[in-house]
Every structure is written in C-alpha cells, then in structure tokens.
Amino acid sequence: MTTPPTLAPATDNAAAGDGTVLQADGVTMRFGGLTAVRGVDLTVNTGEIVGLIGPNGAGKTTFFNCLTGLYVPTEGTVSYRGTRLSRKPHLVTQAGIARTFQNIRLFANMTVLENVLVGRHTRTKEGLWSALLRGPGFKKAERGSEERAMELLEFTGLAHKRDHLARNLPYGEQRKLEIARALASEPGLLLLDEPTAGMNPQETRATQDLVLAIRAQGTAVLVIEHDMRFIFNLCDRVAVLVQGQKLVEGTADVVQADERVIAAYLGTPVDDTPTAADPDTPATGAAAAESAESGDTP
C-alpha cells in the first residue's frame, strides 16, 4: 500500500487559472504517403486527466510528438493556455508542457538526483549545456535546485535512490524517474507515454496514485496507456485514436460502451471506422505495429 504523495506547486505555471490548458486543432502528421495522425482535435482543461488510447500504430506517440515540437505537424495548430506553441521542444517545455517517453530517455550514467536537476534546466537561467557540462554556473544553480529536486524524488518515492546511477534502477523506477524529471520543469501539463509499461500490478497502482497527486498539485495530465484498467480508473475523459483519427471521445462509460472501440482493438472493420477507404493508411496493423516505436525517434 502506498501513501498518497503530496507536493506543493512550485510556480504559477502549475495550478494557474481555469480553463483550457491544451488545445490541438486539426493536427495532421504525414510521413511520405503515410498519414499517421489525421485532423485530430483535442482539448485538455485545468485539473483534468485525459486518456489517449488506441491500438498499436494508431498514432498516439506521433500525436504527442506533434504537441511537443519534436515533429512539426503537416497541418493543424497546438496552443497552450491560449498561446500558439513554438515548434522547438525546449520552448514547448519552457511554455509549460513536459513529457515522458515511451522508450525511456534518461541520462543513464548520471545519478537519479542529477537526472532531475537536468530536468530543471528550463527553470534556471543556466540552460541545458551548462547542466550537462556541469560548469560553475550550473553548480551554483544546482544548489538552489537541489531542494526542489529532492522534494520531487520524495514525491515519486525515489529519494532513497538519489545517488544511484539511473541505469541501475529497475525498469519501474526508471519510469518514475522520468516523471520526476518531467515535473522538475514545473509543467502545467504533463504528457505521459505509456507510464506503466513493464510495471508490475503494485507499481501500476502506485503510478495511478502518483498521477492523481500530480493533478492535485495543479498539473493537468494527458496519458497514453494500453492498460485499460489504469485508464478507466484514472481519466475524466478518454479519446480513442484509430489509424490516426479520433474515433470516439468521452467518459470511461461512453468509451467502454462504444462497440467501434472494441472492433478497432480486435482489428474488425466497422462501417464507421474512419479508415476503410483511405489509400494513405496501411491495409493491416502489422506494418504499423512493427514500426510503432519509431514515433519516439525524432
């Protein structure tokens, strides 16, 4: 049993105001002849946990990459708190959106604490290179940041591992460390790409509590997950992507009752499935599944 963690918001970025945090309008991403994401609209409001689900290769990670500036969408716009986002990932982070990756991207040979300190570079004037090269400016900023980094490690249950190298952590803890590092930029919106992949049931439940605690301290969450229990337990709203298009969006009840969602997961064609006559889309899920991980690679 885990104690629900608590954490005070560090800046106005989290917990600021009401209304829309993220607004994506008509986001389309084409790779040559393949349309991985097609005309997706999605809104996340303050205080919400929104789920993004769909079969392998549906375009979920690609959509995240479009939101965070890793990909420049072929069409469409993305705004954060009413301001159109830059196409540069570090400026997106600075604006207030942080993310974790489907394929964990930690600095393997840095300690747990150092990884979180690197995550704070957008909130210190020293910047990323100084953080990575550990120059004198960084060392000074580091002392100021360390207290907050330790709070985040307490929050994610990793404080006792502060001096361990990231690469020596078990998989579940590496995922938690990615979350701690993302939170270090003090985001108003956190994007999680399969946060419980590879976790055991206890770790998954702890991650559920962690996401609720993140929301409670004022950060909205958009989460991709294949674990449906996790999604339906946690999310205020769930959007279903199928072959790049949003098929359904609604509460857990609405999504679970929609037979097109089940059909999409089973790979059964349904009249309303948006792709039946789409020449841009692969005929089977196999090609998509094969290269699905590539969405993480800029």
Ligand SMILES: Nc1ncnc2c1ncn2[C@@H]1O[C@H](COP(=O)(O)OP(=O)(O)OP(=O)(O)O)[C@@H](O)[C@H]1O
């Ligand atoms: N950089 C890229 N170049 C070409 N095709 C890409 C690229 N990134 C993703 N794709 C393709 O876009 C489609 C969507 O992939 P994506 O990784 O977004 O799916 P996903 O929904 O995240 O799947 P999974 O649940 O398996 O992670 C796939 O067909 C994938 O091969």
Ligand SMILES: [Mg+2]
């Ligand atoms: Mg993915």
